[in-house]
Amino acid sequence: MIRTTLRTNLVGFARRSVLNYKKPTFQPLVQQRTLRLSPSQFQAVKGWGFIINILGGAYIGGFIVCMGSLYLLYHDADERQNIPFELSFQNQLTAVKAINKDDVLKSPRHAVKHYRRLLIELAKQENPNLDFDETTPENKYRAPLLESETLLYKKSQKFSDFYIDIVSRYAKALLAKGQLDISIETLEKLVYDDEVFYKLGDSERLSNCARLLCKISDDFQTRQKLLDRSIDMITKSFPSVRINDYMVESSSNMTDELFSCLNETAFNFAKESSHKKELLNKSLNIYLNNLKFLNTIKSEMEANTINQNNYPFFNISSENVSILINEVRGHLSEIMWTKGYKKNAVSWGEEVVDDIYHSNASSQKTTDILIGVLDNLIFMHHKMGNLKGEKRCKELRGDLKPFDEYEKSYYNNVINKFSKIIYQKGPLGIIEKVLTERFGPTKRLLDIEEFEEEDVE
Numbered sequence: 001m002i003r004t005t006l007r008t009n010l011v012g013f014a015r016r017s018v019l020n021y022k023k024p025t026f027q028p029l030v031q032q033r034t035l036r037l038s039p040s041q042f043q044a045v046k047g048w049g050f051i052i053n054i055l056g057g058a059y060i061g062g063f064i065v066c067m068g069s070l071y072l073l074y075h076d077a078d079e080r081q082n083i084p085f086e087l088s089f090q091n092q093l094t095a096v097k098a099i100n101k102d103d104v105l106k107s108p109r110h111a112v113k114h115y116r117r118l119l120i121e122l123a124k125q126e127n128p129n130l131d132f133d134e135t136t137p138e139n140k141y142r143a144p145l146l147e148s149e150t151l152l153y154k155k156s157q158k159f160s161d162f163y164i165d166i167v168s169r170y171a172k173a174l175l176a177k178g179q180l181d182i183s184i185e186t187l188e189k190l191v192y193d194d195e196v197f198y199k200l201g202d203s204e205r206l207s208n209c210a211r212l213l214c215k216i217s218d219d220f221q222t223r224q225k226l227l228d229r230s231i232d233m234i235t236k237s238f239p240s241v242r243i244n245d246y247m248v249e250s251s252s253n254m255t256d257e258l259f260s261c262l263n264e265t266a267f268n269f270a271k272e273s274s275h276k277k278e279l280l281n282k283s284l285n286i287y288l289n290n291l292k293f294l295n296t297i298k299s300e301m302e303a304n305t306i307n308q309n310n311y312p313f314f315n316i317s318s319e320n321v322s323i324l325i326n327e328v329r330g331h332l333s334e335i336m337w338t339k340g341y342k343k344n345a346v347s348w349g350e351e352v353v354d355d356i357y358h359s360n361a362s363s364q365k366t367t368d369i370l371i372g373v374l375d376n377l378i379f380m381h382h383k384m385g386n387l388k389g390e391k392r393c394k395e396l397r398g399d400l401k402p403f404d405e406y407e408k409s410y411y412n413n414v415i416n417k418f419s420k421i422i423y424q425k426g427p428l429g430i431i432e433k434v435l436t437e438r439f440g441p442t443k444r445l446l447d448i449e450e451f452e453e454e455d456v457e
Helices: 002-019 039-047 049-080 089-104 108-126 148-154 157-176 180-191 194-199 203-215 220-237 256-272 278-302 318-338 342-362 364-383 387-399 410-425 429-439
Strands: none
Touching: 049 089, 049 410, 049 429, 089 108, 089 157, 089 410, 108 157, 148 157, 148 194, 157 180, 157 203, 180 194, 180 203, 194 203, 194 220, 203 220, 203 256, 220 256, 256 278, 256 318, 278 318, 318 342, 318 364, 342 364, 342 387, 364 387, 410 429
8 A cells, every 4th residue: 555655656757857857957067267467567558548638539530630630631622612412422533632732832844644534433423334435545635525505404413513623624624735736626516516515504614714715816807706706605604694795784794704804805916906906996896895894893893882783793802903003004005105195195194003013012913014014114114215214114023023833821821831742752741841840950741743743643
């Protein structure tokens, strides 16, 4: 009985044990490592803390200098010509290099390769199947341009403005390299394309392209055709501008480019007057009309009856108006001399000298005007036998100081120095220069021509 009961209990216990059995779980063995330093080792590390802080500060400082200097170059280029974000990062970088070397380093010859690379890459992005072999000798300085439909209907106005400016800059840079034919070919693609020239919208940039093409043309008819085309485009773009036979109407508005085109037209007529005498009178009338317009603006400004809002596309600052007035006076002096009114010619020239001689350092334009007028006055006084007047003008001419833009601008000086250092040694070269000059003699910054080849990208 006892055995039977014990057997039954054992069997039941065994069954319950089987049913309640759970497979044991094993936790992975995690080996914890701890860094333990002896008191002597801890003191040694603590002693190096100052050095570690210096190294960390130098690393962070170097990073800040690199990023800051590169941003400064980008910001400066963007201020000179707004760079659209539609461009890829690489194309933005190329644009910054081109604008910087052209405007800041005054080296358009070195900017050609960047302008060309940018135009080629933009054309390839728009047309991946573009058939243009840039390695051939005939295409060494050529670049494919975007179609007018692409600029008008597929790209933003900001991009189109940027693109036209880059093409114009590229054409000017090609002239610096002596590539006259390719420069003309590049400009003609813009100026003679009616879709772009009349519909793109930025009349000032396109007119500037036409005037540039006009300046490098030898034929009178071609030059005048370009100027007429530019004037016609501007008057159609600005309904408030009214011109009648190159004469600005009294109630007309004005733009900087239109005034330049009118002055260029008068100069073109005067230059051709040796073959056609009647053109000299047309030139004289245009200059007199332009001078009347400027004097009216000057009087209204002095009376505080107008401000820049009245002429949104024409710079009516006192300095600019004064420069333009004296530029026109200088041309009138030349025309009066040619027509035989010698005393009148001398009088016009003397007015220019009296008005702006003491402010000749304000701009390069002022200095150029004075040099031209004084050279003419020296010649006129000599021909008229006025030795005293000739001597005085020679002395004034000798006292003229050449205008240096970088001497007057701390900002331009900084950008110029940073650019040379970065192109030669990279952003960290700025720190290197400061340290080496802190403990050694000052070293002259090399010009870009001394360490970079023109055509090697």
